[in-house]
Amino acid sequence: xxxxxxxxxxxxxxxxxxxxxxxxxxxxxxxxxxxxxxxxxxxxxxxxxxxxxxxxxxxxxxxxxxxxxxxxxxxxxxxxxxxxxxxxxxxxxxxxxxxxxxxxxxxxxxxxxxxxxxxxxxxxxxxxxxxxxxxxxxxxxxxxxxxxxxxxxxxxxxxxxxxxxxxxxxxxxxxxxxxxxxxxxxxxxxxxxxxxxxxxxxxxxxxxxxxxxxxxxxxxxxxxxxxxxxxxxxxxxxxxxxxxxxxxxxxxxxxxxxxxxxxxxxxxxxxxxxxxxxxxxxxxxxxxxxxxxxxxxxxxxxxxxxxxxxxxxxxxxxxxxxxxxxxxxxxxxxxxxxxxxxxxxxxxxxxxxxxxxxxxxxxxxxxxxxxxxxxxxxxx
Numbered sequence: 001x002x003x004x005x006x007x008x009x010x011x012x013x014x015x016x017x018x019x020x021x022x023x024x025x026x027x028x029x030x031x032x033x034x035x036x037x038x039x040x041x042x043x044x045x046x047x048x049x050x051x052x053x054x055x056x057x058x059x060x061x062x063x064x065x066x067x068x069x070x071x072x073x074x075x076x077x078x079x080x081x082x083x084x085x086x087x088x089x090x091x092x093x094x095x096x097x098x099x100x101x102x103x104x105x106x107x108x109x110x111x112x113x114x115x116x117x118x119x120x121x122x123x124x125x126x127x128x129x130x131x132x133x134x135x136x137x138x139x140x141x142x143x144x145x146x147x148x149x150x151x152x153x154x155x156x157x158x159x160x161x162x163x164x165x166x167x168x169x170x171x172x173x174x175x176x177x178x179x180x181x182x183x184x185x186x187x188x189x190x191x192x193x194x195x196x197x198x199x200x201x202x203x204x205x206x207x208x209x210x211x212x213x214x215x216x217x218x219x220x221x222x223x224x225x226x227x228x229x230x231x232x233x234x235x236x237x238x239x240x241x242x243x244x245x246x247x248x249x250x251x252x253x254x255x256x257x258x259x260x261x262x263x264x265x266x267x268x269x270x271x272x273x274x275x276x277x278x279x280x281x282x283x284x285x286x287x288x289x290x291x292x293x294x295x296x297x298x299x300x301x302x303x304x305x306x307x308x309x310x311x312x313x314x315x316x317x318x319x320x321x322x323x324x325x326x327x328x329x330x331x332x333x334x335x336x337x338x339x340x341x342x343x344x345x346x347x348x349x350x351x352x353x354x355x356x357x358x359x360x361x362x363x364x365x366x367x368x369x370x371x372x373x374x375x376x377x378x379x380x
Contacts, residue, residue, distance in 0.1 A: 034247040040216055044168065046282055110317045111317065121182050128172065129172050130170070130172075151340035174198075233263065254267075305351040307325060333346060333350065
């Protein structure tokens with residue numbers, strides 16, 4: 001009965017603003033997008049296989065630094081240090097910030113107003129990394145889509161950018177362990193028990209960061225399958241649009257709370273998801289991460305824009321309100337003109353169906369905004 005009333009309140013909230021939360025749907029072959037999200041999650045968080053490293057699979061993939069920043073793009077070597085950057089999304093529609101996280105530049109590399117509202121320490125440090133698997137890397141490099149000159153040539157050649165079906169891309173936001181402990185008012189040792197942590201390089205300094213949240217996009221369908229994961233202790237993780245998980249969660253629908261930035265408790269996993277974790281030998285720490293929702297369409301069956309946003313990635317780091325965030329719509333405008341310059345549509349959060357007039361004289365880049373750091377001149 002309590003769940004019924006919570007769900008009823010959730011559905012009533014959804015009808016107030018004319019938008020719909022990111023509710024996944026069955027894919028053409030019948031499998032639900034929430035199921036796909038967890039299958040990919042288990043794959044990318046499995047041990048990487050290197051006996052000398054504790055990195056998980058996605059941490060071994062090519063980052064923006066490997067693809068767009070290096071003089072010559074290259075697949076990272078085993079054991080390469082983790083390099084974090086400021087939010088590309090935040091740098092794209094706010095004042096440009098240096099992407100490299102240096103000790104003196106790490107402060108205030110996120111949206112100060114949003115951080116203050118969330119209670120995040122204004123002296124804290126949030127670092128971001130974007131990683132692409134071999135299929136994505138190979139396609140981008142083979143078609144020279146890593147530079148402005150290469151994009152200009154792709155435009156001239158009328159190349160239809162279309163990544164292969166096995167492409168996977170991850171955007172992960174990390175918070176320095178000491179700052180996260182300060183935000184949550186818990187000891188650092190408790191942070192390490194709940195969050196996946198790893199060492200990251202901050203300029204010439206190495207520090208311990210905790211993975212707070214991440215997006216995953218995977219190319220099983222032409223418009224990609226978009227999924228959003230947050231640690232269960234992130235304040236406000238289900239704010240504004242709620243959380244929805246029809247595959248792995250015991251409680252499939254969690255309504256947003258008011259006021260914002262409260263705790264939502266543990267997202268208890270059901271036996272079938274736990275069995276997947278066990279079969280993949282996934283570290284138990286990953287059971288503390290929750291699926292916020294999946295997104296495969298621009299609008300729902302009632303014509304309302306679908307929404308998907310993250311309390312850290314969009315709201316704090318980039319300053320984009322969750323109720324104005326749509327992963328699929330934002331990335332649909334990823335495109336470039338005859339000079340290889342990016343479409344300025346990224347400067348305004350957009351939801352719902354794509355406005356084709358904003359794509360006039362631009363070639364689409366198959367939902368990839370990764371070239372912004374090069375073209376905006378904010379790369380280190």
